[in-house]
Structure formats: C-alpha cells, structure tokens
Amino acid sequence: MSHKLSWRKLAAAAVVVPALALTACSSSGGRTPEAANEGGGGAIASTERINVALITHAAPGDTFWDIVRKGAEEASAKDNVELQYLSDPEGGRQAQLVEQAIDQGVDGIAVTLAKPDALAGALKKAEDAGIPVVSLNAGEDRSAELGAITHFGSNEKLAGEAVGDRLATEGYKHPICVIQEQGHVGLENRCAGVKAKVPDTEVLYVQGTDMTQVESTVTAKLQATKAADVVIGLGAPFTLTILKSISGAGSDAKVASFDMNAELAQKIVDGEILFTVDQQPWLQGYGAVDALWLNKRGGFEIGGGQPVLTGPTIVDQKSAEQVLQFAEEGVR
Amino acid sequence: MTMTATAPVTDERVGKKSTLSKILGRPEIGALVGAVALFIFFAAVAPVFLQPASIATVLYGASTIGIMAVGVSLLMIGGEFDLSTGVAVISSALMASLFSWYFSMNVWVGVALALVMSLGVGFINGWILIKTQLPSFIVTLATFLMLTGLNLGLTRAIGGSVSTPSISNMDGFDSAKAIFASSVNIAGVEVKITVFIWIAMVAVASWILLRTRVGNWIFASGGDSNAARAVGVPVVKTKIGLFMAVGFCAWVLGMHNLFAFATVQSGEGIGNEFLYIIAAVIGGCLLTGGYGSAIGGAIGAFIFGMANKGIVYAEWNPDWFKFFLGLMLLLATIVNLVVKRRAEQK
Amino acid sequence: MTTMDNKKITQDTLLQGETDPLTSTPVHLLNLDKVGKHYGNIIALRDVTMAVDAGRVTCVLGDNGAGKSTLIKIIAGLHQHDEGTFTILGEDRKLSSPREALDSGIAAVYQDLAVVSLMPIWRNFFLGSELTTGVGPFKRLDVERMKQITKKELQDMGIDLRDVEQPIGQLSGGERQCVAIARAVHFGAKVLILDEPTAALGVKQSGVVLRYILQARDRGLGVIFITHNPHHAYPVGDRFLLLKRGKSIGYYNKKDITLEELTAQMAGGAELAELAHELEALGGHKDVVAEVEAEVEATESRRA
Structure with missing residues (x-):
C-alpha cells in the first residue's frame, strides 16, 4: 500500500514536472541547437582504413583528456583511422589495455607514459609484434627508450x-x-618548475574530487599565508574554483593557471586571471594519431628521435581573445 | 485484582549510576572530547586558526561533509549503509544542470527534477534492499557503480564533454544561488549559507531522532529489526524513508555544488562516501546500527573540517593527513565498541 | 482474594476452592479446534485443540520441533492455519498480521525478540505505540509521561528501577521478560503468549519470571506459556497441551494430571518402554534391553 502510494507520487511528479517545465523556459543560456561542431571538414585521406588505439592514464571525468581525445578524433577522421579510446589511471591496468590492443592487432598505438615502468613490458610486446607506438603527454624522457617513434607533449617542468x-x-x-x-x-613537476624560478613558492594539496573542499582549503591557506601574492591552479576547473576562494578570503592575490577551457579563456580576457600555460592537449592527440598514420603511409618518423613539444604556450590577456573562440569549440 | 506488589526485584550488582557516567554514556561524547582537544591543539599551534574568518572557513569545509553526514548518520542508526552518497551528490547536480541546459529551461525546473531523482535513487536503494534482503553494502555498492557510470556517460552524451556547460547565465540561477550557495555577513565575516543549512538539518534530524515516533522507529529498526517488526514498527517504511532522507541530503549538497561553481565535473564525488561514513562513525554511530546521534555525525564532520583545514593553517606537510584520519577513525570505533559492550552488559 | 507474598508456589495454593476453569465463562477467550498447518507438503501442525481463558494459564509443552512455534505463530498472526477453527471470544478468525493480533488483544512476548537492547527501557516499553503530544509537524513524543507510565507499570509488576533511561540490555534476562510482559499488559493485552520465557534463565531468574506469569494471570489475562520444562509449567499452569512432532499427544486440566505423569509424557517414557519391548521381541541382547529399561526408570525418577 505504502509502496503504491510512493510510486504514484513519483509517477505524478514525473508527469507534472516536465509539464511545468514546458512553461518555464530560460530566456538566456542553455543549449544552442545544432551547436555541435564536427571537427575536420577537410577531405578524408585515401589510404586504407587502419586501426589505432589511444590509451591514456586519464581518470574518468577529467576535462583535459576530452580535448586530447577531440584532437585524436579529428586526426582519425581526416586520416581514415578507426580510433579506439581507452583509459585507466592505474599503471598495471593501463598496461593490460595496451596488451589487449596488441591482441586485437591494431595498426598503431598511442599511449601516455605516466608510469613508464608499468608499461615497459607491454610496449616490448608491441615492438615484437611490429606495431608502431607513439607516446604522448607524459614520459618524454623514457619515450625513445621504450621504443616509441616519437613523443608529443609538453615538459611539465619546463611549463612550470x-x-x-x-x-x-x-x-x-x-x-x-x-x-x-x-x-x-x-x-x-609543474610546481617544482615554478619553485625553481620563484624560490618562495609554496605547495598546497587539495582534494580534487570535491570542489567545495578545494574552495575551502584554498581559502584557509590564504587566511594563513597573508604574504601570498599569486595562486596557481593546475587545471582549468580548479583555477576557476580558486577565484572563488580568493574573493571568499578577501585576499588580493592574483591567479595564474595551467591548461585551458572556454570559461578560463573568458576570465583571462576579462582580466580576472593573469595567464595560463597551455600545453595544447588537442595537438597531442592530433599529433599522436597523425604520426602513426604518417608512419603507416611512408614509414615517416617525426621529430628525429626527439620529443615534439606542444607547449608551453603562455596565453595572456593579449592572446586570449583569439584563443577564446577555439576554447569554446573545445579545441584549446 | 487486589494484589499487592511483590518485593521489588533489584540486582544488588548494579551500582548506582553517577551523572558523570550518564554523560559518558552519550554516543557523541568521544567525538566531542576529540573535537575540543583538536580545537585547542590547532588554536595553540596556529593562532590564525582562531580568527573569525578562519573559523568560518573551517565551518564551510565541515558543512559540505556534514550535510551528507546528517543523512548518513540517521541511516547508520537505522542499521544500513550507503556507499553511493558521494556520487549521488554529483548525480543530483548533473541532473539539474544538464536538464535545464538541454531544454533551455529555468534552472528551478532542473532543481525540482533533481530532487525527485535523488529521492527516487534513495527509494530504489531501500526498496531493492528490502525486496532482496541483500546487505546494504552490496546494494549501494552497485548503485555507486551505476551512478558513476551514468554520471560520466550521460554527461558526455548530453553535454558533449565530461563537465557540464555553465548555466550561470540562465533564468533562475541567481535566485537558486542565493538559496544554495550564497554567503551571510555576520559581524564582518562572510559565512557560507551551507553552514546554516547544515546546522538546521542537524537540529531537525536530532529532533526527529529523539522526540518523534519516527526517531524511535529508526533506533529500533537498526537495533533489532525483528524485535521492532514484532511490536508493530513499520521497519520497511522506516528504512526506505531513511534512504530517501540520504537522497534529500545529496540533493541539498548537489545543488550547492552546482550553484557555487555553475559547472559540474562528472567524475567528482567518488570517495566522499567514505568521508561521510567516517564522520558518522567518529561521531559515535555504530556500524551495526541502533546507536548514535545526528549531533555526533555533525561533530565528526567538524573534526574532519578542523583536521583538514588545521593542517593548512599550521602549514604542515599534508602527507600525513590520511594517516591521522585513519587513526582517529580507529580510536573512535574502539571507543564506540567499548560503549556498546557496556550498554549490552547483562 | 489471594494475597501474593513470597510464599512457595504450590499446586495447593493455586487451586484452592477452584472449580473446573473450562466452565467458568460462557465462551473462551481463545479457542482452537482441530487446528492444522502445513508448509507445502510438510505438515507442521495438525489436530490441535486448546482453549485460553481469562485468569488462566494454558501451558504448551513439547520438545524442539514439536510444533510449538508454529502454534504461536498462528495465534500471534504471523501465519494462518489451514485446517480447523480458531475463535476469539467465540468468533471465527484468521489473523493476517501481528498488528491484527495485537488489535484483538493478543500480545506475544518472544524469548529473543522481546526488546531492542541498546534502547532505553522506556523507549522499548512504548516501541511501536508511542505516546505523542502536539499537532501536525510539531507532533512529538510525550517523553515525561512515557517515563512515568513505564516506571509505574514496572513497579506494579514488582520491579523497581531507579532509571528507566538505561539501555534495556543492562537488565537481567528475567527483568527484560518482565518489561515485555508489563508492556503487553499496559497495552490492553487480553491474551499473553510467552515463548519459552525461562529457557535461557537460571533457576532463580526462572522463579522470578514464573511469579510474573502468576501476576499477569491474577490481573485477569489469559496466558499461553510455552515451555519444554514441565517443572516450570506445572506450578503455574491450569491446562496443559502436549505437542509432539506437530501433533497433540494430550490436553489436560490440572486436576486430571500430576507432575509425574506430565513429566513422563514429556520425556517420552511410553516410547522408551515400547522400545524395550520391541528389542526383547526381536531377541536382542539382554544387557541392551536391561539398559533401556534402566534408562526408562532413571528418567522417571530423575524427573519426579
């Protein structure tokens, strides 16, 4: 009896709410119909269709990897590549994903080397199977040693x-x-890079899975450290949260950032954020897939055995205007 | 019947209980002592800790754990567990955000729908638990995984990215922000509204727990559900209601997350369910149910807030934070165990 | 008018000047006639006939698996019977829930399920039937009144507790049974089912509980006392139903049976004797037969 009642309430709510909703449209914001921008648009390569696996150490739900993936997808669309995107933040499981890709007989593997030692065995197998490997994002110092043709990434320390x-x-x-x-x-490494140039840099650890804790912990830090004159966020969403902490703490510290998204670009244009260091993740994804295609096409090897740096590029108020448009497309 | 009572039966072994031991018998006492000790400690090592603004920050950090800990405490007293709470908060925020954005509607519509969904998730948790008789650990672990997947999958499918598009320029955002994510100026100190929401929720939960029939049923359902059922307590309704209360808390916190930051990362929230459980356990709720208090959960959250922020104020290496959190949890659980043994002494 | 002091409970004091209890009221409080119950094709209970009257104690005796718990579940509304008739005050009934049984004045006090041990005594006393004050959203527990009533009711049963706020788990087993009994009495139970209230108790505590049973009886309740111990049943019982393997093997008024006979019936004396005969008829070893016979005698003398 009570169950039925509860179900009825739920059912009623399910009917009434959308009905109400129809009369409650927002006058601004929201989705722009057909806003989706299918990248590419250029002609598709006439080469035979190949399979490429992009295997990263991304944690689910990280915006940064969205952009890497978009770049890889656009390169795949142009190069007539069947792209398979996989990720696992844990080194051992990432290695298993690589081995699975080898078992499937892909034509190329693009992999991030966040934990190079965990991946060494799997990459050896790829080499033995004659599958070309390109590394990206992390691990440029171990890339060549592990048999990758080249590496697309930004040196974190350099960026710092x-x-x-x-x-x-x-x-x-x-x-x-x-x-x-x-x-x-x-x-x-990013923070170490900053500290190398500004010795009084302090590191603050926050719990990234909970924005409210990020906000309150940074506020606490600013209350404790009055001398702080700039706060550096290491990811776009975190930097945006740090802005709130600063106003909450009544501090006059400035904000700098790593990485990029549309909102962050807008804040740079507005002058609320000094600048950000963009490692151009789209380029990492695009470059890695494209390098594998080039290798297939003519045995090319980009970079001459050296990593191809996709950054650091500093985006400040002057250059942000131009970047903003791309950031809104999810390319920067 | 004209019978005179027989000589009173008393057990000479039961000593008289002093007021002190009565106070020591309260579920939240261990946590309270811990909280006071921690407060004095941080006040001593980091004077900045005592600034009104710092206390407001600590309270804010505590409130975002504490709001969920209210529901989780009640649920644990009722003898059940919920591992899906951390992601349920984000699910609620995503629901409100994506719905409003996709259909370009007043955000309040999304807020209302998120409430329905959160209560629904709670209802489903409770209903499956009752129907299958499976332990709540398993049922809510399944919900946790499913919600995690739905959060990621639906956000990408609808919004095209792993984080939701900003809804800050949509109708109703400002009024919703005023309710869920504003600050109140008290004598020059900005105090986040979640602190007041938290205190209000603790007060209401305590009142329900100690002064209403439902509260009695919660204790009984957790303490001994068979006994409770035998004397006519609606155990099924009570438990489902508790899961829905947890859903309500997730909604409140989810709305705060959404309106404080305008966008939501779909991967957030994972792992927080343990913080809520830790707060409840440190606050004296027994894992086996039937014992605890809402205030205890609040003190547990406050301890977490103090330890988390105190380390920053004291400028210590945070590498050790988790270790101390674990130690605190262990100590609290041992204290609880002793309390329970004493209560069950024959 | 009897006065209960700490006199020894004997058959004589209980049955002084009593007539046959079966004829004292026109209808029985409860009456079971040839009641049976089966789960699928397993017969849990059959042909059980018994009655409960106000101010009388009906004892249900039997070993484990005799069908005692099935019987009380039927009376307490947890299960329904499939055969025979079950009448309450002469009216044919089938109870579908414990709540319905409670509303009909039947309260069960289970051995393990009596109370929630971590909760205070007064909360346990009123669990499921809490007193409230105020209206609408401000409806709240009337804590003071509940504490007072608890204290008074327990005092009437002869338990003096300084503190009704202490967890009930801290009480002795006998006291907890008493709280449960007092509770049933307070909430207007006419029939009290006591499921093995003495099973887990020592000698002294058992005596305490037996005294509470008599107190409940003297307050005019019909008591169903379930036990496997004839020594506990005989002093307080007015009628005895013996169950074995789901079947009634005897239903006696107190005047028709002695403790020795009851004990012998319970111990399966007849069965043992039969076994001895069988063994003899089969030409079994003399020493084995002698052993069984000795066992029969020993059982009877030990129980007596």
Whole structure:
C-alpha cells in the first residue's frame, strides 16, 4: 500500500514536472541547437582504413583528456583511422589495455607514459609484434627508450619554469601552487618548475574530487599565508574554483593557471586571471594519431628521435581573445 | 485484582549510576572530547586558526561533509549503509544542470527534477534492499557503480564533454544561488549559507531522532529489526524513508555544488562516501546500527573540517593527513565498541 | 482474594476452592479446534485443540520441533492455519498480521525478540505505540509521561528501577521478560503468549519470571506459556497441551494430571518402554534391553 502510494507520487511528479517545465523556459543560456561542431571538414585521406588505439592514464571525468581525445578524433577522421579510446589511471591496468590492443592487432598505438615502468613490458610486446607506438603527454624522457617513434607533449617542468619566469618578471614573490591530486608526478613537476624560478613558492594539496573542499582549503591557506601574492591552479576547473576562494578570503592575490577551457579563456580576457600555460592537449592527440598514420603511409618518423613539444604556450590577456573562440569549440 | 506488589526485584550488582557516567554514556561524547582537544591543539599551534574568518572557513569545509553526514548518520542508526552518497551528490547536480541546459529551461525546473531523482535513487536503494534482503553494502555498492557510470556517460552524451556547460547565465540561477550557495555577513565575516543549512538539518534530524515516533522507529529498526517488526514498527517504511532522507541530503549538497561553481565535473564525488561514513562513525554511530546521534555525525564532520583545514593553517606537510584520519577513525570505533559492550552488559 | 507474598508456589495454593476453569465463562477467550498447518507438503501442525481463558494459564509443552512455534505463530498472526477453527471470544478468525493480533488483544512476548537492547527501557516499553503530544509537524513524543507510565507499570509488576533511561540490555534476562510482559499488559493485552520465557534463565531468574506469569494471570489475562520444562509449567499452569512432532499427544486440566505423569509424557517414557519391548521381541541382547529399561526408570525418577 505504502509502496503504491510512493510510486504514484513519483509517477505524478514525473508527469507534472516536465509539464511545468514546458512553461518555464530560460530566456538566456542553455543549449544552442545544432551547436555541435564536427571537427575536420577537410577531405578524408585515401589510404586504407587502419586501426589505432589511444590509451591514456586519464581518470574518468577529467576535462583535459576530452580535448586530447577531440584532437585524436579529428586526426582519425581526416586520416581514415578507426580510433579506439581507452583509459585507466592505474599503471598495471593501463598496461593490460595496451596488451589487449596488441591482441586485437591494431595498426598503431598511442599511449601516455605516466608510469613508464608499468608499461615497459607491454610496449616490448608491441615492438615484437611490429606495431608502431607513439607516446604522448607524459614520459618524454623514457619515450625513445621504450621504443616509441616519437613523443608529443609538453615538459611539465619546463611549463612550470615558464610560469615561474613570467611571475618573476611581473614581480610576484610568493606563489601558492595548488595540487589537486597528491602524489601525481606531473603536477608535482609543474610546481617544482615554478619553485625553481620563484624560490618562495609554496605547495598546497587539495582534494580534487570535491570542489567545495578545494574552495575551502584554498581559502584557509590564504587566511594563513597573508604574504601570498599569486595562486596557481593546475587545471582549468580548479583555477576557476580558486577565484572563488580568493574573493571568499578577501585576499588580493592574483591567479595564474595551467591548461585551458572556454570559461578560463573568458576570465583571462576579462582580466580576472593573469595567464595560463597551455600545453595544447588537442595537438597531442592530433599529433599522436597523425604520426602513426604518417608512419603507416611512408614509414615517416617525426621529430628525429626527439620529443615534439606542444607547449608551453603562455596565453595572456593579449592572446586570449583569439584563443577564446577555439576554447569554446573545445579545441584549446 | 487486589494484589499487592511483590518485593521489588533489584540486582544488588548494579551500582548506582553517577551523572558523570550518564554523560559518558552519550554516543557523541568521544567525538566531542576529540573535537575540543583538536580545537585547542590547532588554536595553540596556529593562532590564525582562531580568527573569525578562519573559523568560518573551517565551518564551510565541515558543512559540505556534514550535510551528507546528517543523512548518513540517521541511516547508520537505522542499521544500513550507503556507499553511493558521494556520487549521488554529483548525480543530483548533473541532473539539474544538464536538464535545464538541454531544454533551455529555468534552472528551478532542473532543481525540482533533481530532487525527485535523488529521492527516487534513495527509494530504489531501500526498496531493492528490502525486496532482496541483500546487505546494504552490496546494494549501494552497485548503485555507486551505476551512478558513476551514468554520471560520466550521460554527461558526455548530453553535454558533449565530461563537465557540464555553465548555466550561470540562465533564468533562475541567481535566485537558486542565493538559496544554495550564497554567503551571510555576520559581524564582518562572510559565512557560507551551507553552514546554516547544515546546522538546521542537524537540529531537525536530532529532533526527529529523539522526540518523534519516527526517531524511535529508526533506533529500533537498526537495533533489532525483528524485535521492532514484532511490536508493530513499520521497519520497511522506516528504512526506505531513511534512504530517501540520504537522497534529500545529496540533493541539498548537489545543488550547492552546482550553484557555487555553475559547472559540474562528472567524475567528482567518488570517495566522499567514505568521508561521510567516517564522520558518522567518529561521531559515535555504530556500524551495526541502533546507536548514535545526528549531533555526533555533525561533530565528526567538524573534526574532519578542523583536521583538514588545521593542517593548512599550521602549514604542515599534508602527507600525513590520511594517516591521522585513519587513526582517529580507529580510536573512535574502539571507543564506540567499548560503549556498546557496556550498554549490552547483562 | 489471594494475597501474593513470597510464599512457595504450590499446586495447593493455586487451586484452592477452584472449580473446573473450562466452565467458568460462557465462551473462551481463545479457542482452537482441530487446528492444522502445513508448509507445502510438510505438515507442521495438525489436530490441535486448546482453549485460553481469562485468569488462566494454558501451558504448551513439547520438545524442539514439536510444533510449538508454529502454534504461536498462528495465534500471534504471523501465519494462518489451514485446517480447523480458531475463535476469539467465540468468533471465527484468521489473523493476517501481528498488528491484527495485537488489535484483538493478543500480545506475544518472544524469548529473543522481546526488546531492542541498546534502547532505553522506556523507549522499548512504548516501541511501536508511542505516546505523542502536539499537532501536525510539531507532533512529538510525550517523553515525561512515557517515563512515568513505564516506571509505574514496572513497579506494579514488582520491579523497581531507579532509571528507566538505561539501555534495556543492562537488565537481567528475567527483568527484560518482565518489561515485555508489563508492556503487553499496559497495552490492553487480553491474551499473553510467552515463548519459552525461562529457557535461557537460571533457576532463580526462572522463579522470578514464573511469579510474573502468576501476576499477569491474577490481573485477569489469559496466558499461553510455552515451555519444554514441565517443572516450570506445572506450578503455574491450569491446562496443559502436549505437542509432539506437530501433533497433540494430550490436553489436560490440572486436576486430571500430576507432575509425574506430565513429566513422563514429556520425556517420552511410553516410547522408551515400547522400545524395550520391541528389542526383547526381536531377541536382542539382554544387557541392551536391561539398559533401556534402566534408562526408562532413571528418567522417571530423575524427573519426579
């Protein structure tokens, strides 16, 4: 009896709410119909269709990898490539994904080397099977050793140093570098790079899976460290949250960032954020797939045994206007 | 019947209970002592900790755990578990955000729909639990995984990305933000509204628990559901209701997340379910049910907030934070165990 | 008018000047006539006839698996019978839930299920039937009144508790049974089912519970006392139903049976004797037969 009642209530709500909804359209914002931008548009390569697996260490739901994936998809569309995207943040399981791809007999593997030692065995198998490998994003120092043709990525340490340089020339003395995932090598390297150029840099760890905790912890840090004059977020969503912390703490610290999304680009245009270092993730995805296609097409090897750097590129108020449009498309 | 009572039966072994031991018998006492000790400790090592603004920050950090801990505490007293709470918060926020955005509607429509969905998820959790008699650990673990997948899958399918599009320029956003994510200025200190929502929810939950029939039923359902059923307590309704209460808390926190940040990352929230359970356990709720308090859960959340932010104020290496959290949990559980043994002494 | 002091409970004091209880009221409080129950093709109970009257104790005796629990489940509304008739105050009934049984004045006190041990005594006392005050959303528990009533009701049963706020788990087994009994009495139970209330108790605590049974009886309740111990049943019972393997093997008024006979019936004395005969007829070893016979005698003398 009580069940029926509850079901009825739910059913009633299910009917009434959308009915109400029809009369409650928003006058602004929301989805623009047919806004989806199918990238590419150019002619498709006439080469035979090949299979490529893109295997990353992305945690589910990370915006950064969305852009990498979009780049890879666009390259696949142009190069007549069947792209398979897989990811697992845990090194051992990422290696298993690589082995699965080898078992499937793909024509090329693009892989991130966040944990090179975990992947070494799997990549050896790929080499033995004659499958070309391109690495991207992380692990440029181990890429050649593990048998990859080339590497597309930005050196995290270099990127950090670029930020540090820029901050130092603008006269900032006391940055706080906010790491959203404790024990993440790439993120640690970024902060280390900043610290190399601005010695008084402090690192703050926050729990990236909970934005409210990110906000309150950064607020706490700013209350404790009055000397802080700039806060650096290591990912676009985190930087945007840090902006809230700063207004919450009543601090006059400035904000700098790594990575990019449309909202962040807008904030740079508006002058709320100093600049961001873009490692151009779209290019990493695009380049990796394209390099595999080039290898298939003519045995080309890009980069001459050296990593191909996709960054760091600093986007500040001057250049942001132009980047913004691309960021809205999800390309930057 | 004209019988005089027989000589009173008393057990000479039961000593008289002092007021002190009565106070020590309260479920939240261990947590309270811990909270006071922690507060004094951080106040001593980091003077900035005592600034009104710092306390407001600590309270905000505690409130975003505490709001969920209210529901989770009640549920644990009722003898059940919910592992899906962390992602359920995000599911609720995603639902409101994506629905409003996709159909270009006033965000309040999405907010209402998210409430229906959150209560629905709670209802389904409870209903499956009752129907299958499976442990809530398994049922809600399944819900946790399904919600995680739905969050990621639907967000990409609808919004085309792993985070939702910003809804900050849509109708109703400002009024919703005022309710779920604004700040209140108290004597020059900005205090987040979640702190007040949290306190209100703890008060209501305590009142329900200690002063209403439903509260009695919650204790009984968790303490001994067979006994409760035998004396006419609607155990099924009580448990389903508890899961729905957890859903309500997830909705409140989800709306805060949405209107504070305007966008939601679909992968967020994972792992937070343990923080809520930790808060409830530190606050004196027994994992086996039938014992605990809403205030205890609140104190547990406050301890978490203090430890989390206190480390920042004291400028310590945070590598050790999880270790101390685990230690605290262990100590709290041992204290609870002792309390329970005492209560069950014959 | 009897006065219960701490006199020893004997058959004589109980049956002084009593007539046959079966004829004292026109209809029985409860009456079961040839009641049976089967689960699928397993017969759990058949042909059970018994009656419960106000101010009388009906004892149900039997070993494990004799069908005692099936019987109480039928009376308490947890299961329904398939055969025979079950009348309450002369009216033919089938109870579909414990709630319905409670509404008909039948309250069951289970051995394990009596109380929620972590909850305070007063909350246990009123569990499921809480008193409230106020209206609408401000309807709340009337804590003070519930505590008072609990204290008073327990005092009437002869338990003096300083603190009704203590968890009921801290009470002794006998006291907990008492709380459950007092509770049933307070909520207007006319028939009280006590499921093995003495099974887990020591000698002294058992005595305490037996005394509560008599108190409940003297307050005019019909009591169904389920036990496997004839020594507990005989002193307080007015009628005895013996169950074995789901069947009634005897239904006696107290005047028609002695403790020795009851014990012998319970212990399966007849069965043992039969076994001895069978063994003898088969030409079994003399020493084995002698052993069985000795066992028969020993059982009877031990129980006596």
